[in-house]
Every structure is written in C-alpha cells, then in structure tokens.
Amino acid sequence: MTRHAHQMQRHTVVLRQIEVLRVERLSPYMQRIVFGGEALRGFLSASPDDHVKLFFPNDDGKLVLPTPGQGRLEFPEGEQPSPMRDYTPRRYDDEFNELTVDFVLHGDGPAATWAAQAQPGQHIGAGGPRGSFIVANDFDHYVLVGDETALPAIGRWLDEMPYGMHAIALVEIPGSADRQALSSRADIELTWFEREGQDAANSRLLEQALERLPQLPGDTFWWIAAESGRARRMRQYLTDELGVPKEWVRATGYWKAEGTVDEE
Ligand SMILES: Cc1cc2nc3c(=O)[nH]c(=O)nc-3n(C[C@H](O)[C@H](O)[C@H](O)COP(=O)(O)OP(=O)(O)OC[C@H]3O[C@@H](n4cnc5c(N)ncnc54)[C@H](O)[C@@H]3O)c2cc1C
Incomplete structure (x- = not known):
C-alpha cells in the first residue's frame, strides 16, 4: 500500500x-x-x-x-x-x-x-x-502549527487523534489567559506562545519555534494555519530549506492582514 x-x-x-x-x-x-x-x-x-x-x-x-x-x-x-x-x-x-x-x-x-x-x-x-481533506494516518509524527484562528482546528485534531499517534502542537495566542485545556488520547507535546501585545501578522514566535524544533526520526506531516503571509513563509521554510516533500505539508492562510497582497 x-x-x-x-x-x-x-x-x-x-x-x-x-x-x-x-x-x-x-x-x-x-x-x-x-x-x-x-x-x-x-x-x-x-x-x-x-x-x-x-x-x-x-x-x-x-x-x-x-x-x-x-x-x-x-x-x-x-x-x-x-x-x-x-x-x-x-x-x-x-x-x-x-x-x-x-x-x-x-x-x-x-x-x-x-x-x-x-x-x-x-x-x-x-x-x-x-x-474534507483527510490526512494520511501513517506518519510517525504530526506537527500542528497555528495562531488562535487555528486553535479550533488544532483542538479538534487533538480530540480526534487516536492512541499511539505522536503530535507536537505549537499554538500562538494573544496572552496567557487565552490558553485552553486541550487533551488527547495521542501522545502530545503542546507549547503555547503568547504575543503579549505584539500584532498577530508581524509576530514571529511560531517561525522561531519551527526553526528550533529538533529533527524528528521518521516521517513527519506538517499542518500550518495562520495569517496568509506567515503560513506561506513557514511552508517555504519547510519545503525549500528543510527539503520536506510538498505532500507532507499543508499550510493555509486563515486570514489576511490589512494591506497585504498575494505573492507566490
Ligand atoms: C479554513 C479556515 C478555517 C477558519 N477557522 C476559523 C475558526 O474556527 N475560528 C476563527 O476565529 N477564525 C477562523 N478562520 C479565520 C477567519 O475566517 C478570519 O479571521 C476572517 O477574516 C474573520 O472575518 P471577520 O469578518 O471577523 O473579519 P474580516 O472582515 O475578514 O477582516 C477585518 C479586518 O480584521 C483583520 N483580521 C481578520 N481576522 C483576524 C484575526 N484573526 N486577527 C487579527 N486581525 C484579523 C483583517 O486583516 C481586516 O483588517 C478560518 C479561516 C479559514 C480559511
């Protein structure tokens, strides 16, 4: 198969x-x-x-x-x-x-x-x-990255993941009061990043966290959702700099910052 x-x-x-x-x-x-x-x-x-x-x-x-x-x-x-x-x-x-x-x-x-x-x-x-885009369930790791607009999807991913899966979730939120109690049957490592006043389009907390992630053994699926420009740049980092196959990355712009234009 x-x-x-x-x-x-x-x-x-x-x-x-x-x-x-x-x-x-x-x-x-x-x-x-x-x-x-x-x-x-x-x-x-x-x-x-x-x-x-x-x-x-x-x-x-x-x-x-x-x-x-x-x-x-x-x-x-x-x-x-x-x-x-x-x-x-x-x-x-x-x-x-x-x-x-x-x-x-x-x-x-x-x-x-x-x-x-x-x-x-x-x-x-x-x-x-x-x-519905149904992600293959046979990766060794799932890395879920997103700002607060992606938190509903990430929360649902974690709710629905079966026992035995491994997921790393990197979630950026406005402040510590926006943390949610997320749980999962899967083996999850969840890290919150709090902007504390910085605006969501110009923050780079998720990008820095991605760059700091240690190399994971085996195959990893990457799911990213954030402001459009940020989602695009994170996808480029994974595919162009780390050489991750395009099919192993799904990065979506969930909203567009005022005054930004699409560039590919
Ligand atoms: C597949 C998909 C799933 C999504 N799921 C969710 C979800 O579950 N929950 C959720 O809250 N959002 C979700 N979003 C994002 C949501 O659709 C956008 O944030 C949308 O623009 C909000 O519409 P609005 O009418 O409030 O603002 P708009 O009229 O679209 O925008 C008005 C102004 O607000 C700015 N803006 C829009 N969103 C944000 C934001 N999040 N932070 C800061 N500034 C913003 C815009 O740049 C613009 O200047 C999802 C988007 C996609 C594509």
Missing part, C-alpha cells in the same frame, strides 16, 4: 439556517457558540481541516443567503448579500444535533463583530463543508 496517501472526500453542499443555542466566552479573545436547529441534521464534517462558510446579517440586519448555483453562489438581486467567512466546525454532536464553532474576537469584521454580540435565538447561515 502507498505510504502517506491523503484522501479528498467531496460532500454535497448544503446551505442551512442555524440558530444560536448557547454562547460561552472561553477566554478574552475566544467566543464559543453552539448552534442547533433541525436544518443541522445530517451535518457532515470528516476532518479537523474542514471549514464551513458562515453567513452573517448584512448592514440592514437581514440574512440574505445565496442559492447554490452552478459552481458559484448566486444572491437575490436588489439586496445586500450577507457577508460570508470561513470557520472550523470545532465539534458536531449528532446525538444532540449541535454544532460548536469557536470565534476569535479580533476586533473589526462582520464575523468577529457578530460573534461578540451573539445571543441565543439569533440565526445565521452555514454552507458546507464542501469537502
């Missing part, structure tokens, strides 16, 4: 209206929101790397959702579309039909602003996941 064969699962895209059931402030910068509603039945998320597209009320306070068109989203004419942003399904409980999403309260932006004021009974839209 091929070693380290990842899989891509495609799902039929479903667009749902979901209702806020509970809101819990996990830490100064993290708001946990648990959603419910009959529309959630059958929700499927097969990987911690998944995302849903969440749709928030527009400037008029209305949810204006698209109809799934041929390949692209089509919104009703004459109305301001609901802004949409990507979020990680932190947990879906099919017994209670509840979806948990953890929102970083970073300040401006329709998603963060909505999450900060969310209350039970409010509704938003949720589309997807459209697909």
Whole structure:
C-alpha cells in the first residue's frame, strides 16, 4: 500500500439556517457558540481541516443567503448579500444535533463583530463543508502549527487523534489567559506562545519555534494555519530549506492582514 496517501472526500453542499443555542466566552479573545436547529441534521464534517462558510446579517440586519448555483453562489438581486467567512466546525454532536464553532474576537469584521454580540435565538447561515481533506494516518509524527484562528482546528485534531499517534502542537495566542485545556488520547507535546501585545501578522514566535524544533526520526506531516503571509513563509521554510516533500505539508492562510497582497 502507498505510504502517506491523503484522501479528498467531496460532500454535497448544503446551505442551512442555524440558530444560536448557547454562547460561552472561553477566554478574552475566544467566543464559543453552539448552534442547533433541525436544518443541522445530517451535518457532515470528516476532518479537523474542514471549514464551513458562515453567513452573517448584512448592514440592514437581514440574512440574505445565496442559492447554490452552478459552481458559484448566486444572491437575490436588489439586496445586500450577507457577508460570508470561513470557520472550523470545532465539534458536531449528532446525538444532540449541535454544532460548536469557536470565534476569535479580533476586533473589526462582520464575523468577529457578530460573534461578540451573539445571543441565543439569533440565526445565521452555514454552507458546507464542501469537502474534507483527510490526512494520511501513517506518519510517525504530526506537527500542528497555528495562531488562535487555528486553535479550533488544532483542538479538534487533538480530540480526534487516536492512541499511539505522536503530535507536537505549537499554538500562538494573544496572552496567557487565552490558553485552553486541550487533551488527547495521542501522545502530545503542546507549547503555547503568547504575543503579549505584539500584532498577530508581524509576530514571529511560531517561525522561531519551527526553526528550533529538533529533527524528528521518521516521517513527519506538517499542518500550518495562520495569517496568509506567515503560513506561506513557514511552508517555504519547510519545503525549500528543510527539503520536506510538498505532500507532507499543508499550510493555509486563515486570514489576511490589512494591506497585504498575494505573492507566490
Ligand atoms: C479554513 C479556515 C478555517 C477558519 N477557522 C476559523 C475558526 O474556527 N475560528 C476563527 O476565529 N477564525 C477562523 N478562520 C479565520 C477567519 O475566517 C478570519 O479571521 C476572517 O477574516 C474573520 O472575518 P471577520 O469578518 O471577523 O473579519 P474580516 O472582515 O475578514 O477582516 C477585518 C479586518 O480584521 C483583520 N483580521 C481578520 N481576522 C483576524 C484575526 N484573526 N486577527 C487579527 N486581525 C484579523 C483583517 O486583516 C481586516 O483588517 C478560518 C479561516 C479559514 C480559511
């Protein structure tokens, strides 16, 4: 059998209206929101790397959702579309039909602003996941690297990892009060990096930690999610400087700092 064969699962895209059931402030910068509603039945998320597209009320306070068109989203004419942003399904409980999403309260932006004021009974839209990238489970080590936007995915990775796997998690957060109690059946080494006032786009705590990691025996899978420029540079460091095969690295920009442009 091929070693380290990842899989891509495609799902039929479903667009749902979901209702806020509970809101819990996990830490100064993290708001946990648990959603419910009959529309959630059958929700499927097969990987911690998944995302849903969440749709928030527009400037008029209305949810204006698209109809799934041929390949692209089509919104009703004459109305301001609901802004949409990507979020990680932190947990879906099919017994209670509840979806948990953890929102970083970073300040401006329709998603963060909505999450900060969310209350039970409010509704938003949720589309997807459209697909799930399932990482091969036969690596010797998994290194998970991310800022606070990646913390929901990293928390889910650790929740779902089986006994016997080895993972190193490097997580950057605003301050010590944003640490979470994460646990796992797997053998995990978790290190928190606290920015203490430095902004998330210009911090280099994760990059320095990556450079300091000792060489690991065997094969390692690297999962990275952070501000776009940082995620790209960390991927380049691994593939260009350390010579890690591209298929052993998945690095995703989870948000884009103001004023940055894409460069490859
Ligand atoms: C696959 C995927 C999964 C994700 N999962 C999660 C998740 O589970 N939880 C989560 O909180 N986020 C997650 N994100 C990141 C989230 O989609 C972005 O942070 C998004 O930009 C937030 O939207 P907004 O409307 O609040 O701000 P925007 O309108 O997009 O941005 C407004 C301003 O805020 C800045 N900004 C945006 N995000 C941040 C940030 N985190 N820190 C500092 N400044 C920021 C932007 O540069 C811009 O200047 C995920 C992203 C992806 C691609």
